[in-house]
Amino acid sequence: MKKVLLVLLFLPIFSCVGGDDSGQDLGNIFESSEGLILTEEDHPDGWKREDCLICHPLSVIHQEDRTELGILPLEDIQEFVLQEGPESCVICHGDNGVGE
Ligand code: HEC
Ligand code: HEC
Numbered sequence: 001m002k003k004v005l006l007v008l009l010f011l012p013i014f015s016c017v018g019g020d021d022s023g024q025d026l027g028n029i030f031e032s033s034e035g036l037i038l039t040e041e042d043h044p045d046g047w048k049r050e051d052c053l054i055c056h057p058l059s060v061i062h063q064e065d066r067t068e069l070g071i072l073p074l075e076d077i078q079e080f081v082l083q084e085g086p087e088s089c090v091i092c093h094g095d096n097g098v099g100e
Contacts, residue, residue, distance in 0.1 A: 023063030024056065030067055037094035048097040052089050058082065 029035070032042040040047050046055055058081060065072040081088050090096070 023060040025064075025066070028066045028068065034094070036092050038096045040097060043096065046096065050086075050096070050098055052096075053086055
């Protein structure tokens, strides 16, 4: 039941991605237990998946600094990810349980 609720909670985000200039809003992800590194706990709906871009298209991620500190080098991150492609995600977000 909890899973179903979570999916419902995030559906609106993914269905209106095109019209939202500030991109995907998953809150300040540094507040989760391992920070940027994904854990099963903070990534229940995408855990053990490698096809990140299906759910997180490049055009909607890394668009806004949600740490409220304003210190994230978002442009550098966007450029880096664009150059390195889907293989780059693990560098900052961990292996998403894929190696387990
Ligand atoms: C099936 C869709 C799906 C796939 C595939 C997916 N994700 Fe996610 N991701 C989500 C959803 C939904 C959330 C919001 C949290 C949740 O419900 O799991 C999320 C949250 C996140 C977050 C924020 C986590 C936090 O701490 O709040 C990051 C970072 C992320 N995903 C990165 C990735 C990376 C990197 C990959 C590939 C290795 C990936 N995702 C694959 C659906 C997906
Ligand atoms: C150079 C490090 C770095 C790389 C590489 C990277 N990310 Fe991120 N990612 C971040 C940071 C930092 C944040 C936190 C952004 C914020 O709080 O505004 C973030 C946030 C996210 C989020 C949460 C939503 C958002 O936009 O804030 C998702 C989803 C995500 N990344 C997916 C990915 C995927 C998919 C890849 C691979 C294509 C990837 N990231 C590669 C550093 C990186």
